[in-house]
Amino acid sequence: MSDPTPVLLTRRTVLGLLGAGAAAAALGACSAAGSDGSQSPGGTPGRRIFRAAYPYEAPPKGHFNLLTGVAEGIRLGYLIDLVQLPGAMYNWQDQTYYHLLADPSSGFAADRTTFSYVVRDGLSWSDGTPVTAKDVYSTWLLQAALGHSAHQYVTSFEQTDERTVTFQLSKPAPVVEYYLLRLQIVPDIQYGPLAAEVEPLYAGRTLKESPDLAALTKKIGEFRPDAPLANGPFAFDPATVTDAQLELVKNPTGYLADTVAWDGILVHNGQTEAVTPLVLAEKIDYATHAFPVATTKQLEQQGFRILRPPVHSGLALYFSFGRRPEFADKRVRQALAHAIDRSQQAEVTFGDSGRPGQYMSGMSDVQVEQWLGESDRGKLAGYEFDRDKAEQLLLAAGWRRDGATWITSAGTPATYDISYPTQLIDYAAAAQNVAGQLNEWGFEIVQRGGDNTQVRLDIGKGEFDLAILTWGMTGNPFPSEAYIADFLTFNYAMLAPDRGIDFPLTQQTDAVGEIDLEQAVIDSAVGASPEELKGKATTLALAFNELLPIVPLVERYANNPVLTSAVTGYPDDDASVMQNSIYADNPTAILMFDGTLEPA
Known part of the structure; x- marks a missing residue:
C-alpha cells in the first residue's frame, strides 16, 4: 500500500473521471544512464538525483491532467507538491502552516467566516506566465464542479485583485483553511476555458442542479495536457515516462528551486511487490510503501534508517x-x-x-x-x-x-x-x-x-x-x-x-x-x-x-526506508515535522523545500 489517502470529494461525486488536458509547454531534458543503470534526468554527469518510488499508470491510461479529483493523473503522491505548489503544507503537531504558493498573510477575518487567499508575489509558471489569483480562482471553480469537500462550507468566492481570492463560509470551520491551502493550484492558462464554463453556473447558484453538470465534469476529466506546467522546484519531462520509471527535472524558475538540493527526481513505478527488489538493491533513496516486516528488518540490517512517523x-x-x-x-x-x-x-x-x-x-x-x-x-x-x-x-x-x-x-x-x-x-x-x-x-x-x-x-x-x-x-x-x-x-x-x-x-x-x-x-x-x-x-x-x-x-x-548513504538531514523521530502523516503533509517534501535534506 503506497497511498491510501482518499480524494477530498463530497459523497455521490463520480471519482472515475478520465483525465485530459490542453497543450502545455514542457521542460525538456535529455536522459543519460545513471550510475545504478537507471535513467538519470538531464544527461549531465554528476547531477544530484533523488531516487524515489511511487505507483502510477503510464500513458495512455495515465495522463497529465493533475487536477485533484481526476482519476489516473500521474500525481505521484507527495511528489506533486514539489511540481504544482499547494497554498501551504501543515505541521500536524504544532498546528501551523508552512506557506508555499499562498502568502503568509492569507487567513481568516475576525468573524472566521471570510478567508482571504493571497498569492505569494513573484511566482511564475514554467512557461514564464505569472502565478496570480486567477489560477486559484479557476482551480476552485473546477473543484466546485467536482464536488470538493470545501464546498460544503464555502457559500461563495471571488477574485478581488490580482493576488487575492476571497472565500465566504456559511459557518466558522477551521478545516476549510486546510482544504483551501493544501490543494495544488493548476494554471489558468491551461484550465481557464474549462473554469469559464463552470463560472456562470456557479455564479447563478445553479451548478448542483444543472443538467449540464455531468457533461461538464466529464469534459473536465477528459482534458489532457501534453505536459503540466510547474511552479515548484521540479517539472515533469514527459519524454521519460515509461511503465518502469519517469523523471522530474529541475524547474529553475520554480519556488525554492535554489534551496532544494537535488537537480532531479527519478521515480520508479510500482506497488510494494515491484519496488521491494529495487530498495533492497539500494536503487531507491526513500519510499512510502508498506513493506513486510521481514523486508523492513532486512533493510535495517543493510543500514537503511526506517522512518516511523504516525x-x-x-x-x-x-x-x-x-x-x-x-x-x-x-x-x-x-x-x-x-x-x-x-x-x-x-x-x-x-x-x-x-x-x-x-x-x-x-x-x-x-x-x-x-x-x-x-x-x-x-x-x-x-x-x-x-x-x-x-x-x-x-x-x-x-x-x-x-x-x-x-x-x-x-x-x-x-x-x-x-x-x-x-x-x-x-x-x-x-x-x-x-x-x-x-x-x-x-x-x-x-x-x-x-x-x-x-x-x-x-x-x-x-x-x-x-x-x-x-x-x-x-x-x-x-x-x-x-x-x-x-x-x-x-x-x-x-x-x-x-x-x-x-x-x-x-x-x-x-x-x-x-x-x-x-x-x-x-x-x-x-x-x-x-x-x-x-x-x-x-x-x-x-x-x-x-x-x-x-x-x-x-x-x-510508517516504515519508510531511507538510504543513509545517499540522503542526509532527516531529523530525529520525535521532531514535530516527523509527526505528519506521510500521505498528507509528507515530511520529505517539507524538508526538501527548506533545504534540510541533502545528498549524502
Whole structure:
C-alpha cells in the first residue's frame, strides 16, 4: 500500500473521471544512464538525483491532467507538491502552516467566516506566465464542479485583485483553511476555458442542479495536457515516462528551486511487490510503501534508517449489520475487542510500525492527546486483551457455548467469512491473524481474499460478514475527517441506495446520551474556537469508544526506508515535522523545500 489517502470529494461525486488536458509547454531534458543503470534526468554527469518510488499508470491510461479529483493523473503522491505548489503544507503537531504558493498573510477575518487567499508575489509558471489569483480562482471553480469537500462550507468566492481570492463560509470551520491551502493550484492558462464554463453556473447558484453538470465534469476529466506546467522546484519531462520509471527535472524558475538540493527526481513505478527488489538493491533513496516486516528488518540490517512517523490510521474489523444482525448488540463488538490480542495483531501486521492503540477512540492516539483533555481521555475504555471479560460480554448478549463453539443469540454457530483485498499484504496479514485468534476461541472464521476493487464494492453492497478495512484518516489533521471514515464512508449515509455496513446512525449511548452520529460528524468541523472543536471531538470519541461500529485492530506507523548513504538531514523521530502523516503533509517534501535534506 503506497497511498491510501482518499480524494477530498463530497459523497455521490463520480471519482472515475478520465483525465485530459490542453497543450502545455514542457521542460525538456535529455536522459543519460545513471550510475545504478537507471535513467538519470538531464544527461549531465554528476547531477544530484533523488531516487524515489511511487505507483502510477503510464500513458495512455495515465495522463497529465493533475487536477485533484481526476482519476489516473500521474500525481505521484507527495511528489506533486514539489511540481504544482499547494497554498501551504501543515505541521500536524504544532498546528501551523508552512506557506508555499499562498502568502503568509492569507487567513481568516475576525468573524472566521471570510478567508482571504493571497498569492505569494513573484511566482511564475514554467512557461514564464505569472502565478496570480486567477489560477486559484479557476482551480476552485473546477473543484466546485467536482464536488470538493470545501464546498460544503464555502457559500461563495471571488477574485478581488490580482493576488487575492476571497472565500465566504456559511459557518466558522477551521478545516476549510486546510482544504483551501493544501490543494495544488493548476494554471489558468491551461484550465481557464474549462473554469469559464463552470463560472456562470456557479455564479447563478445553479451548478448542483444543472443538467449540464455531468457533461461538464466529464469534459473536465477528459482534458489532457501534453505536459503540466510547474511552479515548484521540479517539472515533469514527459519524454521519460515509461511503465518502469519517469523523471522530474529541475524547474529553475520554480519556488525554492535554489534551496532544494537535488537537480532531479527519478521515480520508479510500482506497488510494494515491484519496488521491494529495487530498495533492497539500494536503487531507491526513500519510499512510502508498506513493506513486510521481514523486508523492513532486512533493510535495517543493510543500514537503511526506517522512518516511523504516525500514519494516523490503521486497520479495523468491519461488521455487516444488515447481513448479521447478531452484531447489532454493542456488547458483541466490545467482546471481540477484548478477545483479539491487538499487540499480537500489531506485531504480525506491521512489526515495529504497528501499535495496538491505547484509546480506541476512532482517531489516532496522537490526535487524542491533542484534542481531548486528560479527564476525558481517562473515560475511554482501552479494551485490553481479556477473554474472560469477552466471554462475560457475549454471555450477557445472549450467546452461549456448545462445547468449544460459540453459538450466537440467534442460535446459530458463530461462523463467518472475513473479506480482505489480497493485493494489500498488511490487510491479508491482519485477516489471517484475526481468523486464527478467533478460531482458537470458538469461532469459525473463513478467510476470503479478493481483488481490492471488488472487495470494496462487495462491502459497499453489504455482501460480506466481516472485513478488514482502514479506520481513521491519513489525509487530514482534523478529527471530523477521521469520523467520516469511521462512521460514514462505508455506511448508507455515503453509499445510498447501497447500505454498506448498515450501522444505524442514531444511537443511544451511556457516555453521551442519544446521538445522531451523521449530524455530529458534520457539526464537528464547525466551530469558532479551539475549545468548541475539542468539545465536539470529545463527544464523538466517547461515542465511538462505547459503540465500536468498527473495531480498530492496529494503529499504523510508517516504515519508510531511507538510504543513509545517499540522503542526509532527516531529523530525529520525535521532531514535530516527523509527526505528519506521510500521505498528507509528507515530511520529505517539507524538508526538501527548506533545504534540510541533502545528498549524502
